[in-house]
Amino acid sequence: MTAMAPARTQPDLSFLLDRTSHTLRTRMAAALGEIGLTARMHCVLVHALEEERTQIQLAEIGDMDKTTMVVTVDALEKAGLAERRPSAKDRRARIIAVTERGAALAATSRRIVDEVHAEALASLTPADRETLLRVLAVLAEGPLETPAETPRPTRRARQ
Structure with missing residues (x-):
């Protein structure tokens, strides 16, 4: 005998945010991947x-995390898009400086990101778009700003 799941009385916020976030990340990865x-x-x-x-x-x-950052900067350096340099403010620190080629590609990638975001929001009315973004910002800067401390780390979806 199978137990019947209780009927939901509220929308599943976790599912909605997870699903839309995953889909947006995959679309973003595909679009940015076209320019390397x-x-x-x-x-x-x-x-x-x-x-x-x-x-x-x-x-x-x-x-x-540190390892992911090192791998990312190594890839940017190898592609000639950025380089590690001593900081002008603190000689002990090293900064990431973007090359001319990297700056040009960043301008292109900003346009791509804006296009992917616009496509994701295209089915909403302008008022609904404004409301959605405002409410998500309130959540991101308020009650959902800081992840909870847990004994076992919560895994993020593989990207």
Whole structure:
């Protein structure tokens, strides 16, 4: 005999956010892959262009662990898109400097990211788009800003 699952009384927020996030990540990966970038490479390039930032600062912005960050910067260096340099502010620190070629590719990748986002929101009315983005920002900067501490780390979906 099988037990009947209780009827849901509320939408499954976890499923909705997980599903849409996964689909958006796969679309972003495909679009950026066409120009030879990953989402992480894009993130490092655009944030390194904004101001002088260390590898550690960029890893925090991109929510990357140290190993992933090193691999990402190594790939950017190998492609001639960025390089590690001593910081002008702190000679002990090293920053990630974007090359001219990297800056040009970052401009292209920004356009691609904007297009993927626009496509994802295209079925919504302008008012619904504005509401969705505003409410997600409230959640991201408020109650869902900080992950809970757990004895076993929660695995993220494989990218």
